[in-house]
Amino acid sequence: MLDVAGLEVAYGDYQVIWDVSLHVAAGEIVSVLGPNGAGKSTVLNTISGLCRPKAGRITFKGERIDGLPPYEIVGRRLAHIMERRRVFPYLTVRQNLWLGGYNPSARKERAQTLDFVFELFPRLEERESQLAHSLSGGEQQMLALGRGLMARPELLLVDEPLLGLAPAVAADMMRILRQINETGVSILFIEQNVQTALSIADRGYVLEGGHLVLDGTAEELLASADVKRIFLGG
Amino acid sequence: MTTEIILQTIISGLLMGFIYALVAAGLSLIFGLMEIVNFAHGEFMMLSMYAAFWLYTFFGLDPLLSIPICAALLFGLGVATHYGIIRHILDAPMMVQITATFGLAIFLRSLAQFLWTPDFRTIPDPIVAGRIEVMGIFLGVPQLVASAGCVLAFAFLYLFISRTETGLALQATAQDREAASLMGIRPDRMYALGWGIGSACVAVAGVLLTSYYFIFPEVGLIFALIAYVTVAMGGFGSLIGALVAGVLIGLVEALGGLLIDPAFKYVIVFSMYLGIVLVRPKGLFGRY
Numbered sequence: 260m261l262d263v264a265g266l267e268v269a270y271g272d273y274q275v276i277w278d279v280s281l282h283v284a285a286g287e288i289v290s291v292l293g294p295n296g297a298g299k300s301t302v303l304n305t306i307s308g309l310c311r312p313k314a315g316r317i318t319f320k321g322e323r324i325d326g327l328p329p330y331e332i333v334g335r336r337l338a339h340i341m342e343r344r345r346v347f348p349y350l351t352v353r354q355n356l357w358l359g360g361y362n363p364s365a366r367k368e369r370a371q372t373l374d375f376v377f378e379l380f381p382r383l384e385e386r387e388s389q390l391a392h393s394l395s396g397g398e399q400q401m402l403a404l405g406r407g408l409m410a411r412p413e414l415l416l417v418d419e420p421l422l423g424l425a426p427a428v429a430a431d432m433m434r435i436l437r438q439i440n441e442t443g444v445s446i447l448f449i450e451q452n453v454q455t456a457l458s459i460a461d462r463g464y465v466l467e468g469g470h471l472v473l474d475g476t477a478e479e480l481l482a483s484a485d486v487k488r489i490f491l492g493g
Numbered sequence: 494m495t496t497e498i499i500l501q502t503i504i505s506g507l508l509m510g511f512i513y514a515l516v517a518a519g520l521s522l523i524f525g526l527m528e529i530v531n532f533a534h535g536e537f538m539m540l541s542m543y544a545a546f547w548l549y550t551f552f553g554l555d556p557l558l559s560i561p562i563c564a565a566l567l568f569g570l571g572v573a574t575h576y577g578i579i580r581h582i583l584d585a586p587m588m589v590q591i592t593a594t595f596g597l598a599i600f601l602r603s604l605a606q607f608l609w610t611p612d613f614r615t616i617p618d619p620i621v622a623g624r625i626e627v628m629g630i631f632l633g634v635p636q637l638v639a640s641a642g643c644v645l646a647f648a649f650l651y652l653f654i655s656r657t658e659t660g661l662a663l664q665a666t667a668q669d670r671e672a673a674s675l676m677g678i679r680p681d682r683m684y685a686l687g688w689g690i691g692s693a694c695v696a697v698a699g700v701l702l703t704s705y706y707f708i709f710p711e712v713g714l715i716f717a718l719i720a721y722v723t724v725a726m727g728g729f730g731s732l733i734g735a736l737v738a739g740v741l742i743g744l745v746e747a748l749g750g751l752l753i754d755p756a757f758k759y760v761i762v763f764s765m766y767l768g769i770v771l772v773r774p775k776g777l778f779g780r781y
Contacts, residue, residue, distance in 0.1 A: 309674070329674040341671065349780065350664060350668070361676045410676070
């Protein structure tokens with residue numbers, strides 16, 4: 260479904276991603292792991308079109324999407340939920356969700372999609388007329404996820420969905436991600452905690468200093484000595 | 494001093510306040526969207542007044558009827574300003590952004606002087622004229638109509654921004670450009686639209702003024718200056734803030750002129766502005 264090959268990204272003269280290749284098959288949950296500053300967010304931002312690659316190829320459902328602007332990529336049913344949620348703070352919950360279905364390919368089924376999102380997140384329906392900035396962190400993450408789903412994605416990119424959440428809420432969020440996946444949406448998500456990420460992911464990629472250093476199934480990664488070295492410095 | 498005079502002054506102030514509010518709303522919309530101050534806002538107003546003047550002179554079109562034409566012209570000028578200038582300086586240092594629109598202002602003002610001379614022009618007999626008396630208070634009909642027109646335009650703008658799909662997209666772009674683009678919104682188009690609407694707002698106010706105000710190349714200066722103060726006082730990017738601050742300034746200006754001295758009316762207005770931003774730097778309704 261998603262195929263990234265030989266991706267290189269630079270901010271001006273400062274290169275941050277070297278030769279990263281990864282893929283996500285239909286129906287998979289894949290995790291991008293790595294310490295702070297490894298370039299995980301940059302990889303996601305480049306897939307969704309927020310950053311332009313310096314070299315490499317990104318194909319989604321068989322078509323090249325690298326270099327396309329984000330507002331066109333989302334129309335191909337690839338939604339990206341950025342780090343720190345980035346909900347529109349001074350719009351209501353409902354308005355935020357409604358805008359999630361702004362792109363023409365999602366617009367026709369907007370009302371039905373909204374029902375689906377409210378079903379998945381009843382809490383959002385309770386707060387539909389509240390301004391987004393007044394929600395708790397967990398609710399904002401739900402809103403960000405719901406807004407992403409409003410684009411009717413086939414692939415969802417999620418950047419650190421657990422950031423700043425209490426452990427109980429974080430466990431809930433993992434359950435929700437799996438639930439979304441079960442409705443047929445493939446997921447590529449970033450998470451710093453290896454154990455948590457691999458508890459729901461089928462496979463994982465480990466980034467370090469902008470390079471892909473390791474990849475494998477969840478079981479392989481959990482057993483890997485390299486993962487322990489990278490994350491625990493052991 | 495009689496009650497009539499005070500009441501008269503309050504109403505005059507209110508009427509002027511609504512005009513200030515619409516001028517400021519246009520400026521605030523553009524700033525809220527992209528954090529760029531249009532220093533040529535007053536010159537856009539001047540151009541719309543001249544447009545109304547020439548439409549009257551050549552085609553006998555009354556200003557009241559030329560509002561849609563002037564609004565459309567200035568909408569086009571706003572969009573052209575975005576694509577011709579603003580788009581290229583979006584990520585430039587602030588000084589570049591300031592000098593770009595400031596330069597545009599000087600250019601337009603000089604162009605008006607060059608093409609149309611610095612003479613003061615008026616529209617000799619507009620449809621709306623004369624005055625009416627209500628309970629001992631005299632109100633100029635042009636002032637009344639101009640003010641009502643501005644309120645109407647303001648309400649229209651407010652409903653557009655808060656109720657329509659495109660209005661929501663504008664707000665979303667103002668609040669988070671990147672997140673908006675991930676929704677499928679094209680920020681560049683929203684910016685152009687914002688410039689168009691902001692310029693059309695000041696055009697409507699300008700045309701409405703022509704039925705009782707002089708038209709000359711520098712006419713925009715004082716209105717723009719008051720608009721900057723209105724926007725800063727009401728809170729950058731807030732339409733309601735622009736409305737409240739505009740009316741407040743209109744009232745203080747009129748009452749200050751009456752109670753102290755007309756020569757000092759702007760001193761009082763600007764003192765109030767300094768006082769408010771000293772206590773509340775983000776303005777009355779500001780978020781930033």
